[in-house]
Amino acid sequence: MTAVAQHKTILDVEKVRKDFPILSRKVNGKPLVYFDNAASSQKPQSVIDATNKYYSFENANIHRGVHTLSQEATSAYEVVREKVRAFINADKSHEIIFTKGTTDSINLVASSFGKNNIGESDEVLISAMEHHSNIVPWQMICEEKKAKLKVIPINDDGELLMDEFHKLLSKKTKIVAVTHISNSLGTINPVNEIIAAAHEKGIPVLIDGAQAIHHTTVDVKELDCDFYVFSAHKMYGPTGVGVLYGKEELLNAIPPYQGGGDMIKTVTFEKTTYNELPHKFEAGTPNIAGGIAFGVAIDYINLLGIENIAAYENELTNYALTQLNTVPGIQFIGKAKERASVISFLLDNIHPYDAGVILDKMGIAVRTGHHCTQPLMDRFRIPGTVRASFSFYNTKEEVDLLVNGLHKVIEMFK
């Protein structure tokens, strides 16, 4: 724990890398170069230890028992809610709902908000660069309610056409759901402007923060968004844990999502009354170990400092863009002026799958394919891309290895 405290002001990448045991492994006989951080980030030892410690010494169900273990587990779990609240600067800790992940959070909002607020010929407004998980839940509720899904178009650089967005906002729009940072293009969207414009017309806004929460300071009060959703596993925490932040008033106004234990106040066969926030939305035993380890991941980010992380990742991204630009035939997909540490590209006519297979043989993990954004790939008329996404534990030397690897790929397929 104290080992990371020294990283506080300037990020020492060699020191940081030692916190992540997986980074010292080999893949196909080569040192692992992990550039698939946008899909899931690696875990520091402290997070791994927290999971282990919980099951070894603290395991009990929460919110139920009077016995010591249950009390301790409940406290440890609830402390994390407060950590999340502070991390995103929410007003109240009961505005933090624990879920299984970003997808689960969006499904919760689409289903519960949609139940009473979306009706026939109403509209839900999303963007052309959304992940399937911020498309399909809305499509499902729209289908059920005979409502329409409207899409904010983008330009060839992968930026939202804001004029079109303003035109699409109408009396029929019941909610706007857009991503903060695109997982395929790296584009940072002008969420402040989107939220302000929607609010002017009294329309609530959900922001998909899965790619933003670990890369930039997120202040939900400053953003004034109505819902903000993200996953622990992209912020160096465990899988199966996510967050739905919602404004208290909205969370109180919408019905529960799933029924079961923990979300009730009283149950009779005639009538059940529901528990208060946040428990109203947390039916069943949650991922307690994951939640507690998530708290440790937040501690880790706080020790490094999100500003230091952002500064380092931006520098590395700029270096990568410059170096990748020297690769013959490279075509970047997504050239937004405001961008995060996600770079999508194609190499001439080489299929992304082919490039990915050869890079993997060299120990380099990139993502290939449509990145769960098929409509976006259709927009660019491409089958997919090769995507390299960086984290604070990646190095310039690793970027050089990727560039060399791409030269090799070109040689093999020419």
Add this chain to the structure above:
Amino acid sequence: MAASIKELEETIVEEFSYYDDWMGKYEFIIELGKSLPLINEKYKTDKNLIRGCQSRVWLYAQIEGGKIIFTADSDAIITKGIIGLLIRVLSHQTPDDIINTDLSFIDQIGLKEHLSPTRSNGLVSMVKQMKLYALALKTKML
């Protein structure tokens, strides 16, 4: 008498034994993928499309004298190269032989990972579809 599935598998395993590193092996597959004309363009329709998450595969089957002739294609070269191997082994064979083969040669030449369901390159679905065609034909012949 055409070669049996087993004989064809053995030939391929022998061909691959000349390459002792991954790069040589993949260069060979890439060559296969580039050189083989695999399917008549008119059969590259949505009906014959197997949509993998990573690459797309088109598969077409026709029957000649109780044997199945497969033609296929992919938009990814490595996938196409492996399709070339699968077609070489499974095309012009009887339904029974196709149904009963386990394609263990793919494992022997060290390309098992490409037939893993997690790859989502369309190959697993393609092999499944080939066997389904064989099963359908067999039922028809009974």
